[in-house]
Amino acid sequence: xxxxxxxxxxxxxxxxxxxxxxxxxxxxxxxxxxxxxxxxxxxxxxxxxxxxxxxxxxxxxxxxxxxxxxxxxxxxxxxxxxxxxxxxxxxxxxxxxxxxxxxxxxxxxxxxxxxxxxxxxxxxxxxxxxxxx
Amino acid sequence: xxxxxxxxxxxxxxxxxxxxxxxxxxxxxxxxxxxxxxxxxxxxxxxxxxxxxxxxxxxxxxxxxxxxxxxxxxxxxxxxxxxxxxxxxxxxxxxxxxxxxxxxxxxxxxxxxxxxxxxxxxxxxxxxxxxxxxxxxxxxxxxxxxxxxxxxxxxxxxxxxxxxxxxxxxxxxxxxxxxxxxxxxxxxxxxxxxxxxxxxxxxxxxxxxxxxxxxxxxxxxxxxxxxxxxxxxxxxxxxxxxxxxxxxxxxxxxxxxxxxxxxxxxxxxxxxxxxxxxxxxxxxxxxxxxxxxxxxxxxxxxxxxxxxxxxxxxxxxxxxxxxxxxxxxxxxxxxxxxxxxxxxxxxxxxxxxxxxxxxxxxxxxxxxxxxxxxxxxxxxxxxxxxxxxxxxxxxxxxxxxxxxxxxxxxxxxxxxxxxxxxxxxxxxxxxxxxxxxxxxxxxxxxxxxxxxxxxxxxxxxxxxxxxxxxxxxxxxxxxxxxxxxxxxxxxxxxxxxxxxxxxxxxxxxxxxxxxxxxxxxxxxxxxxxxxxxxxxxxx
Numbered sequence: 001x002x003x004x005x006x007x008x009x010x011x012x013x014x015x016x017x018x019x020x021x022x023x024x025x026x027x028x029x030x031x032x033x034x035x036x037x038x039x040x041x042x043x044x045x046x047x048x049x050x051x052x053x054x055x056x057x058x059x060x061x062x063x064x065x066x067x068x069x070x071x072x073x074x075x076x077x078x079x080x081x082x083x084x085x086x087x088x089x090x091x092x093x094x095x096x097x098x099x100x101x102x103x104x105x106x107x108x109x110x111x112x113x114x115x116x117x118x119x120x121x122x123x124x125x126x127x128x129x130x131x132x133x
Numbered sequence: 134x135x136x137x138x139x140x141x142x143x144x145x146x147x148x149x150x151x152x153x154x155x156x157x158x159x160x161x162x163x164x165x166x167x168x169x170x171x172x173x174x175x176x177x178x179x180x181x182x183x184x185x186x187x188x189x190x191x192x193x194x195x196x197x198x199x200x201x202x203x204x205x206x207x208x209x210x211x212x213x214x215x216x217x218x219x220x221x222x223x224x225x226x227x228x229x230x231x232x233x234x235x236x237x238x239x240x241x242x243x244x245x246x247x248x249x250x251x252x253x254x255x256x257x258x259x260x261x262x263x264x265x266x267x268x269x270x271x272x273x274x275x276x277x278x279x280x281x282x283x284x285x286x287x288x289x290x291x292x293x294x295x296x297x298x299x300x301x302x303x304x305x306x307x308x309x310x311x312x313x314x315x316x317x318x319x320x321x322x323x324x325x326x327x328x329x330x331x332x333x334x335x336x337x338x339x340x341x342x343x344x345x346x347x348x349x350x351x352x353x354x355x356x357x358x359x360x361x362x363x364x365x366x367x368x369x370x371x372x373x374x375x376x377x378x379x380x381x382x383x384x385x386x387x388x389x390x391x392x393x394x395x396x397x398x399x400x401x402x403x404x405x406x407x408x409x410x411x412x413x414x415x416x417x418x419x420x421x422x423x424x425x426x427x428x429x430x431x432x433x434x435x436x437x438x439x440x441x442x443x444x445x446x447x448x449x450x451x452x453x454x455x456x457x458x459x460x461x462x463x464x465x466x467x468x469x470x471x472x473x474x475x476x477x478x479x480x481x482x483x484x485x486x487x488x489x490x491x492x493x494x495x496x497x498x499x500x501x502x503x504x505x506x507x508x509x510x511x512x513x514x515x516x517x518x519x520x521x522x523x524x525x526x527x528x529x530x531x532x533x534x535x536x537x538x539x540x541x542x543x544x545x546x547x548x549x550x551x552x553x554x555x556x557x558x559x560x561x562x563x564x565x566x567x568x569x570x571x572x573x574x575x576x577x578x579x580x581x582x583x584x585x586x587x588x589x590x591x592x593x594x595x596x597x598x599x600x601x602x603x604x605x606x607x608x609x610x611x612x613x614x615x616x617x618x619x620x621x622x623x624x625x626x627x628x629x630x631x632x633x634x635x636x637x638x639x640x641x642x643x644x645x646x647x648x649x650x651x652x653x654x655x656x657x658x659x660x661x662x663x664x665x666x667x668x669x670x671x672x
Contacts, residue, residue, distance in 0.1 A: 001220040004437035007424045009417035010550050012303030013153045014426025014493065019437040020420060026418060026438060034298070035492040037426065043152030044547055045419040048561035050418070053438065055558040057400050059413035060442020070401075070411060073444065077183035078410050079450075083367075085393045085409075089366045095345075097364050099355045102316035103371025104308035105270045106414075106447050107422030107434060109470040111314035112322065114370055118349075121458040125318050125327050125349025126364070132270075132352075132638040133304075133377050133551075 005032045009105065010045045013037060017046060026050045089124060099126030134296050139258035141251075143171040143193065143282060144268015144642075148178055149547040151302045154264075167254045171196065172268060173542065174572070174614060175607045184251045187609060190542050190643045191529035192241035194274055197281035198524060199237035200252045201288050202229035209256030210288055217386035218519055225399055225521035234524075240526070243610075255289055260296035266304060269542075271641040273530045275633040280522045287519045293510040303427040305551075306417075310425035312462070313481070313496070314474065318349035320477040339477055341461075351637045352378070353630065356387040364394040371414060371447070375403035376552035376620060379628040379639040380595050397447065400554050403620060413444035417514030418444035421467045423489065425496075428507070431484050432493035436577065529643040530631035533611065537593060537645035540612050543624045553618040569622035572614035578604040581648055588593075588651040591615070593644055596626035599651060613648065 001022050008015040016032025029047050031040045038046075052058075062078035063070040089097050102114040110130070118127040134140060140158050148155030148529035155178065162168045162181055170182040172194070179185045182309050204210060205226055216222050234245040255261045263286055269278045283299050291297035303309050315322040325332040326348075333344045350358055352374070358364040367388075378384045388394060388407045396408040405411045417424075419440045425431050440446065452464045464470050468486050475481045483498035484505075494505040509515060533540050548566035549556040554560045571589060583589055585604040590597060591613070600615060608614050615624040629644045 002437070004418075004435050005419065006434045006437065007306070007426075009306050009424075009433045009434075009555075011151050012153050012306060012308060012427035014306075014424065014428070014430055014432055015153055016432070021437050024438050037428075037430070037493075038153045041153050041156055042545060044562060044565070045550060045556060046153075049550070049556055049559045051559040051561075052399070052555040053418050054441070055400075057558065058441045059405075059411065060444055061413060063401075063408075063411040070406075070408070073410075073479070075453075076446075078412060079453055079457055082262060082395055082410055082454060085238070086366055086458065088621070089393065093365055096349075098366040098368075099350060099358075099364055099372065100368040101352055101355075101370060101372050102311055103447075104305035104311045104504045105371045106311075106466075107307060107423045108310040108314050108425060108431070108474070109422045109467045110370075110447045110451060111311045111316040112474045113448055113455065113470060115315045115317075115321075116340070117451055117455055117458070119321075119336070119344050120342045121455050121460055123342070123345065125345050125347070126355060127316055127349060128318050128352045128355065129308075129316045130305070130352070130372050130374075130377060131308050131312055131317075132636065133267075133641070 001027075008046045010049060015042060015046050017042070019050070025054055086122060095123035096126060097124050098124055102127060102129035104129050104131060134161035134164065134166040134260070134262065137259040138166040138296050139169065139254050139261040140166055140259055141169040141171070141255060141263050142178060143197070143263065143265045145264055145266040145302055146172070146174070146176045146178075146268075146544055149176070149301065150266065150304060150545050152547060154302060168425040169251050171252055173609060173612055183253055184247060185245045186247055188253060189242045190540055190612065191272055191274065192526070193269055193272070193278040194524050195232050195237045195526045196241045196243060196248070197285050198229060198232035199234050200246050200255065201285045202232050203234055203249050203252035204256040204289060205229060207252065207256060208649075211290060215288060215290065218513065219521055221523070225284060225523050228523035228633070237548060247459060255285070259292045260294065261289060262296055262298055262300060263288075263291070264300045264302055266302045268642060270633075270636070270638050272643065273631055273633055273640045274527050276635040276636045277524050277527070282525055284521055284524070287521060292514065292519065293508065293512060295508065298508070298510075301427070307424040309427060309429060310423070310431075313425055318351055322474060323480045336477060339473075349632045353632060353637055353639075357382065359391045360385045367391050367393070368395040368397075369404055369408075370397045373398070373402040373404045373552045373554060375407070376516035376617060376623055379625055379630040379641055380598050381623055381626045383630060388562060390436065397450065402552070402554055411443065412450055414447040414450065415440045415444055419444075420448070422448065423471065426493070429495045430493040431481070431489065431496060432485070433489045437518045530640050531594075531629050531643065531645050533645045537647050538611075539646050539648060541591065541593070541624070541627055541644050541646040542612060542614050542642045543617055543628065544614065545616055545618065549616065549618040551617070552620070557618070569615060569619040570603035571600040572605050572608045573602050574608050574612070575604050576609045577613070577648075578602065581650060583648070583650045589648050590651050591627055591646045591648050593627040593629075593646045595629065598622055598624060598626050613646065
């Protein structure tokens with residue numbers, strides 16, 4: 001059994017979690033070590049909200065719509081299609097014809113890269129996220 | 134906090150939405166602090182409150198202004214020191230005359246004596262900490278409501294010290310970080326304006342590009358631009374607007390209309406189902422990085438298990454896309470991304486992965502010897518003098534009428550999170566709260582022939598949703614409450630996209646609905662029923 005200290009993925013309180021992992025699966029969650037903002041406490045979501053990680057509904061491969069249906073695809077095909085469609089739209093209609101909704105659920109590094117993708121990779125400030133919801 | 138202190142919470146169901154902070158509030162109460170709850174619903178903390186102000190939804194600004202007026206008129210303001218450290222004090226105090234307790238009592242449906250009791254609590258407390266969430270902001274008057282809290286904190290000197298302050302509790306694990314990182318159309322990292330040449334210049338030099346000098350579009354503006362054929366491609370990253378955004382019919386129309394839609398998520402959400410390309414991201418347990426909490430505390434997340442199938446940590450997907458768009462940067466690991474960001478962001482420059490091993494650090498943290506900043510505005514407001522803003526009352530964008538006689542307000546329950554794509558897939562959570570329970574007051578239930586547990590239909594100008602009735606006095610007469618957790622009972626098909634003019638935050642806390650009982654045979658609670666073609670206009 002391994003224990004990994006991390007931060008809860010639910011609300012903005014930022015509770016420290018200790019994930020108990022056995023055979024590459026999370027088996028339980030307990031409050032993380034001190035110093036922590038939760039000081040030994042966790043709510044129901046923090047303690048019991050981890051089954052989704054290993055849920056059978058998780059997406060395991062990129063999907064591309066072909067003939068109206070989403071079908072599995074390789075990373076190379078999916079990322080290649082996105083890059084070519086984005087470039088095509090930008091050259092036909094301008095960079096401001098593209099935009100992105102970033103994620104308040106993902107990390108700082110990912111939000112930094114997402115806005116950089118739009119500002120530096122595409123050339124538009126059309127980037128926002130769901131802070132208002 | 135303890136004896137002599139006061140906790141004033143406004144529009145936050147803290148024990149459900151931020152339970153560990155809610156626990157701290159209960160502890161403060163046990164230690165002798167006074168608790169004031171301002172909320173139309175009898176949330177758990179309302180039962181613990183010394184003063185509970187059950188306001189009519191949408192009357193926060195007049196109610197808070199009336200409390201300020203009572204404190205001022207009772208001589209509980211340190212006029213000299215407030216005048217010296219603020220601006221606009223005289224005009225603000227003059228403006229309070231129109232918010233006298235009696236007229237605000239009539240407007241807000243809160244008894245004038247209760248307004249005075251709250252004023253005495255705050256006026257006499259050594260320290261008052263104000264907490265708020267979406268119950269304050271998700272109104273067409275959201276900005277004014279926040280300013281009303283800020284006015285009250287300035288008036289009572291509750292700023293820049295421990296146990297005080299205007300404290301928004303942020304609802305998503307990293308909504309603070311998304312804003313800090315410049316995932317907004319008007320600012321780069323650290324809230325620096327894209328219209329400022331110097332700011333843009335530093336990023337242009339580092340990234341070797343030209344950044345447009347005009348701010349970009351917000352989410353509602355992007356949806357409108359899609360409808361007007363001005364936008365052709367959209368990338369939705371880790372978000373489910375088909376359930377979380379107001380007026381789902383409008384959102385669905387726009388997502389169908391856009392030429393090319395990319396969605397990156399953990400599950401095939403209602404939004405991903407509409408995509409042209411779906412990318413499988415990784416959960417928090419499968420990747421390294423940092424989240425920033427509601428108190429600006431940057432903390433590590435660490436990979437504990439392997440990504441499922443061919444899914445990848447989201448930062449890797451985004452880095453690869455940058456590469457495919459011709460960008461030169463190559464990131465060996467997520468720390469490289471963090472280091473690039475902190476060197477471009479003065480508020481974060483002093484935070485390093487090495488330092489975070491010892492625990493989180495609160496920004497601003499300008500250099501590596503800086504301990505971080507737990508409290509802002511110490512000694513003085515960061516902008517200089519604290520600014521009072523005189524306010525007016527404005528009614529919500531949609532009020533009950535003969536056709537839609539009830540008010541709907543929305544929120545969360547403790548077992549679930551947002552559109553529940555994660556929590557409904559957790560055995561222990563889904564079991565405790567398996568379906569929507571629409572809170573209906575007993576008198577309203579009697580009027581419409583609804584018994585506890587009946588299936589009911591809710592109808593607004595924008596659509597129809599169904600759910601099971603919970604007949605309860607948690608809501609006052611005339612108000613119904615729903616969550617937005619349950620895909621088959623989507624509250625946001627009912628809500629309005631009318632928004633605050635400054636922030637664009639939609640008025641999710643007030644819309645007008647009609648309800649009726651359904652017989653079990655007449656429907657099952659399942660799909661969206663779309664009544665009429667939704668207009669794409671966002672007010």
